[in-house]
Amino acid sequence: MAKRRITMRNHSAEANLFARRTFIIFIGVLVLILVLFNNIYSLQVNSFEKYQTRSNSNRIKLLPVAPNRGLIYDRNGVILADNKPVYSLAVIPEQTDNLQENIDEISALLNISDDRKKSFFKSVKRKRRFKQIELHPRLSEQQVALFSVNQHKFPGVFVDARLKRYYPFGKLTTHNLGYVARINRKDANQLEIDGKSENYAATHGIGKLGIEKYYEDILHGTIGHQEVEVNSRGRVIRTLDYKPPTPGKDLTLTLDIELQMIAKRALAGKRGAVVAMDPRTGGILAMYSNPSYDGNLFVHGISTKNWNKIRNSKDLPLINRSVQGYPPASTVKPFLALTGLEEGVITPETRVWDPGWYQLKGLPNKYRDWKKWGHGWVDLNKAIEQSCNTYFFDLAFKLGITKISTMMERFGFGDYTGIDIHEESSAIMPSVAWKRARYNKSWYTGETLSVGIGQSYWTVTPLQLTQALTTLVNHGKRKVPHLLKSTKEPSRDPNVEEEVIYEEQAPLVLKNDEHWDLVLNAMHRTVQEIGATAHAPFKGAKYDASGKTGSAQVARIKQDEKYDAKTTKENQRDNAMFIAFAPYNAPEIVVSVAIENVAKGGGGTNAGPVARQIMDQYFGNREITSSYGSSTTDSDSIANHQHDHSPQQQKLSSDNAE
The missing domain is CATH 3.90.1310.10 (Penicillin-binding protein 2a (Domain 2))
Incomplete structure (x- = not known):
């Protein structure tokens, strides 16, 4: 009979083992509790601001x-x-x-x-x-x-x-x-x-x-x-x-909305621009480009229909013509005359014979004057009054393109005026270096003659013309054209405004100050003398105006061709140009007008009346006595006045450009 072994439990050892395990677990729990409290302390005390900010960012929105x-x-x-x-x-x-x-x-x-x-x-x-x-x-x-x-x-x-x-x-x-x-x-x-x-x-x-x-x-x-x-x-x-x-x-x-309305009315049915400026400050009184478009269409998002109508219009209403380039034509002749005087190439008494054309020695081509039979002997005053091309062909030849471009750049041509809008063009003031850089070609004497009557590559903006004329009437003081007059805080007294002060540009200084008056006097005669090219548009004016007309060639024709506006495509017809200022002795307003592709006539016929309407509105009922007295009242003989060079007679041969 086998013996059975009976194992006796050691309760004392088990109790000790249980106690040890319990202690270890207690220590582990205690450590975990300490870690937990440490984290709570870190979150609630050490990182309180950080997490409060994050909590608020979820709860509070700006x-x-x-x-x-x-x-x-x-x-x-x-x-x-x-x-x-x-x-x-x-x-x-x-x-x-x-x-x-x-x-x-x-x-x-x-x-x-x-x-x-x-x-x-x-x-x-x-x-x-x-x-x-x-x-x-x-x-x-x-x-x-x-x-x-x-x-x-x-x-x-x-x-x-x-x-x-x-x-x-x-x-x-x-x-x-x-x-x-x-x-x-x-x-x-x-x-x-x-x-x-x-x-x-x-x-x-x-x-x-x-x-x-x-x-x-x-x-x-x-x-x-x-x-x-x-x-x-x-x-x-x-x-x-x-x-x-x-x-x-x-x-x-600085804009005057009433002058702006007159400009729009005067340009109705035409493509062109008007710029009027106060020469004393440089403030723009009116600057209108026609045709235009309604900016309200873009505020809420323009429809495809309206956008296509504006974009595809042959009249290009999106273009601001007041700051885009046009051939200046005869409007720059006073500035060229000043250059001639300053360089000593001419004097007020210098006379040139005008048979109706000008010809370079050794070349067969003739550069035609606007008057087919010519003006006879022409001095400085008559050259500007009658806008004689031959006189300025000869002057340009004597000066050369370098002297011309240098002086014209001093008047601001070929550069930005600095007006406070971004859409301005610098236009083109041609020179030997400019043509070489642009076309990699040499400059030809025939091109200089064309520049002498404001043609060839030369383009100016109506705003540049206005600024240049301002410099002329101010005897060299150059004003920055601007639209902003003053600012004001809406919360303040509406009568309290902060005037904007504009610094003048570096002045244009001449060797002889008398040259300013010689040219300005010739512009004055151009309006006041019966038979002068700018007389008819200002007939009966109560203020004493001065000015200069211009008819700018758009399309080139050959030597033996004759220009006829009726048979010429509309976009190839001449442009009408005009510049004016008044009163003569103390100018308050200068105006430049450009009208594209006119059906007939020149600057005096088309652009001159536009300038007249602007000035009539500006001066209102004020009467400023003319130094020419009764000459402001026209006679019947002026009915057939000679406007600035007729288009068909002004054309230059395409061969002459060379």
């Missing part, structure tokens, strides 16, 4: 508030750019019981298109239901009134009002003011590069052209903020704080 854009006024306080309330229809989906049914009813009530409805429901899928979504961006006053009467039927649907740019004068001011339009990707990228994107967080529009773009930083203002508390879903619970935005500054321009 909503940007866009500033009101500054207004723009003319020199007399007439508003040119306003902020007009625009009403849109918005919907908060979660507050509407039956969204589809309500939208259908509203669409039928307000005649909302199916395309807008589709766009709305796409937005509903992308956005949270407690956020407002735009159904119609621009309600008419009738639609606003109709919805207001029926609003009680549509919970969660409301009219949202905001300010949008509005230009009361439409086409009249577009080329000066430009316009405000939606911020596109290019604008957004540029704002990011310039470090200005934060200030545009709540802004939808930005200046695109003209004054609106040039002074964008002044007009825009500074963004404000609304501090709100939101729940975990992003819904606004309450407003905690509000920092109002700082509105942009209001601008007062």
Whole structure:
């Protein structure tokens, strides 16, 4: 019989083992508790500010508030750019019981298109239901009134009002003011590069052209903020704080809207530009390019139909002709005469025989004067009064292109004037170096003769002509043309304005100051003398005007061809040019006019009357006695006055350019 072994439990050893294990577990738990408390201490004490900030960022949101854009006024306080309330229809989906049914009813009530409805429901899928979504961006006053009467039927649907740019004068001011339009990707990228994107967080529009773009930083203002508390879903619970935005500054321009209206009326049915400036300050009184377009079309996003109509127009309304280049023609003859006097090539008594043409020795081609039979003996005064081409062919030949271009550059030709818009062209002041750089060709004497009557490669902008004429009447003092007169804070006294001070450019100093008066006197005679080229447009004027006409060749014709406007294509007809200033003894206004492709006549016939209308408006009923006395009253003999060189007689041979 086998023996059974019985194992006896050692309760004492087990108790000790249990105690050791319990102690180890206790120590482990204690360590974990200490770690936990250490983390709690770190979170609640050491990192309190850090996590409180992160908590608040989840709970508190800063909503940007866009500033009101500054207004723009003319020199007399007439508003040119306003902020007009625009009403849109918005919907908060979660507050509407039956969204589809309500939208259908509203669409039928307000005649909302199916395309807008589709766009709305796409937005509903992308956005949270407690956020407002735009159904119609621009309600008419009738639609606003109709919805207001029926609003009680549509919970969660409301009219949202905001300010949008509005230009009361439409086409009249577009080329000066430009316009405000939606911020596109290019604008957004540029704002990011310039470090200005934060200030545009709540802004939808930005200046695109003209004054609106040039002074964008002044007009825009500074963004404000609304501090709100939101729940975990992003819904606004309450407003905690509000920092109002700082509105942009209001601008007062040098423009006179009444002069602008006269310019538009005078250019009706024509392509061209008018620039009028105060020579005492450089302030632009009028600057109008015709045809124009309505900047309001771009504020809300221009339709494809309207855009194609503007873009495809043969009259090119998008071009600001007041800052684009034209051949100056005879309007630059006074400046060339001054150059001749200054270089000692001519004196006031220097006479040139004009048989109706000019010919270089050894060459068969003849450079024709506008008067077929010529002017006979011509001195400085008669050359400018009658716009004698032959005199200036001879003068240009004696001067040479280098002396001409050097002096003309001092008057600002071929360079930017510095006006406060970005769309300006520098135009072209040709020279030997310019032609070599542009065409890699030599300069020819025949081209110098063409430059002598404002042709060849030479182009000027009406604004450049105005600035150059200002320098002339100011005896060399150069003014910077500008549109901005003053600024003012909307929150301050409206009568308190900050005048903008413009520094003069380096003066044009002559060897003999008497030369200024010699040329200006010749321009004065051009208007005041019976039979002079600019006399007829200013017949009977109560102010003492001076000026110069010009007819610019557009298309080149051969030596034996005759120009006939009736048989010439419209875009190849001559341009009419005119410059003027008044009063003669103390000029208050200078005017430049350019009219494209005139059907007949020259600068005196077409552009001169436009300048007259501008000056008549400016001087009003003021009467300034002319030093010529009764010569301002025309006689019957002036009915057949000789306007600046007739187009068919002015043409140069294509061979002569060489």
